[in-house]
Amino acid sequence: MSLSFEHVTLGQRVRFGSGQAAGHLSAEAERLNAHNVMVIAGEREMFIAEQVAASVEVAVWHSDVVMHVPIETAENARQVALENDVDLLVSVGGGSTTGLAKAIALTTGIPIVAVPTTYAGSEATDVWGLTEAKRKTTGVDAKVLPTTVIYDSELTLSLPVEMSVASGLNGMAHCIDSLWAPKADPINAALAGEGIRALSQGLPKIVADSQSIDGRDEALYGAYLSAVAFASAGSGLHHKICHVLGGTFNLPHAQTHATVLPYVLAFNAPHAPEAEQRAATAFGTDTALEGLQQLRAQVDAPQRLSDYGFTAENIPQAVEIVLEKIPANNPREVTEDNLTQLLTAALNGDDPATLN
Template identity: 40%
Template sequence: MQPFTYNANPARILFGAGRLSELGAELQRLGAKRALIITTPQQRATGAALMAQLGELAGAVFDGATMHTPTDVTAVALAALQAQRCDALVAIGGGSTIGLAKALALRTGLPQIAIPTTYAGSEVTPILGETADGVKKTQRSSSLLPQVVIYDVDQTLSLPSAMSASSGLNAMAHAVEALYARDANPIISLMAEEGIAALARSLPVVVKQPGNAGARSDAQYGAWLCGTCLGAVGMALHHKLCHVLGGSFDLPHAETHAIVLPHAIAYNAAVAPEPMARLGRALGGTKAPWTHMHAMLGSLGLPTALRDIGMPEHGLQRALDLVLSDSYWNPRPMEAEPLRQLLRHAYEGAAPTLD
């Protein structure tokens, strides 16, 4: 066996139906007295319900979280946090709310509790992507990690089918890139394969039967594993592309990841035969992994083309320039013409190719 290094990120995980009821006890365990509850505008009612549940442990609700963690939104949230004298952060939602909590924790050092309602995986990663002036920048720091994550399947039952599917494929992308990461290791590869398999078998059921708690729990389990992979090893081309596309053109995060993933897999396939074998095994199909993933978009009712989620055609060249302007490790070197073709195919919704 090849030598490897494995770093485990600390986290307290509460997994199971109904475990949101333990939120107050977890805040007390952290020594918190006034929590800032973070939601999106669409989740105001959820924030209000948590306020009622926590009683005097709740300081205020900030319901302005949005995609890609814009720094101007973080500034507004920070002012609200300070005005209400809150000493802990509770994020309930997907990557937008959890990203904002991380940004606030980075600036204040306050403890966080994350309650994911999607399959994004951000809750178990020491990674933050922030957007300013149309550019998204990513950083890693152990101070970004939530101290507690509550995976309560009941909080995912109302997640719409399309959002469930795109969020699940976004999670899969973390594990796919972990398989061929520069610092890949046997432990993370095992988790990646298991996480991909859990999502591959559960997402079709979730889409057809959104109220199926068993499938939802399986998907949440897979998302946790995939997010843990993202938090433990570095990423590659797929994440670079999606950060550029999302941060520069304000594309929806999960859908962007879902559309780009098959093309990024195909780009790296020739130089990563063992990871491709693992991926194929996890997907459980007979097709090539990139073909299988592209077909999953259609079978799950998701868009296959970047143009269908708001990508302007004139932005393709700018996206390519941004990807090439910043050194970013990938198992296959970043080559302008193949990447131009990749972006064109993803824009049009064409099948991924190995060129």
């Protein structure tokens, strides 16, 4: 087999270990010679952040975290960082928290140490996102890639099972989208395959026992692999759809990804047989959709966009915006008609296997 591709591996330190976050953060702050640390955590995660940063001198505790990072929230946080001469950003939380740290780093260049408490994966990418006037804009910039990621499964134990499932399926979406994204290549496909395997084994363990360190370790490991694959491969059809649903209609990030994923998989899979087979092999099933749907049934995954406020009346506007963003190399041609069909099925929770 003749191979020809270009792959970029992002440079980042990963420190992984249950119960070790505080020690790892202290060591990283010392290594980076940080004196004015800004800890970013939403109000619900602030108690976790205080434990993680217990051995670090913190100049600013910042809790103004908003989903999809509105530009006003970002500008306020940037001002706080500059006023306090911050030299290290520490984000403790999910994708919104990491996203806010990235928004600050984008204009200031301040390094980030990310401490995830979900399976969002944003911590391992150089992708940023900001929402202004109900439009979410994303971009890629080396300044926003966290210098270090600290993974500690104990920090995810308070994440409710339902949210763990949605967040983990968001990671799964990174994996599957990476198989046909604009810069898909054999290396990120291999990472994505292992990510699918790890997430598909870890999430059911969390559902069976919410305090399972083994399950949460596997899910964090899978989420990291999914994000590394995504950072290399770029944003495919699934993410283009979900960014519009989140930014324009303010749908919750993880639940939206978890709901839309089987429909994009069913839509693209027949037109990308090699990618489909790789995913199926990772699931250990005959087809990728079969594997994903078995997992979704095991973990009681989100089913309908209508459960999160999306309506049939929203579909034409969503279709119009998404069509402007479709990657040129998507395996299947995307039209107004078939995209409308996909979103209608996701709205109602129809069987994705019926998509044609």
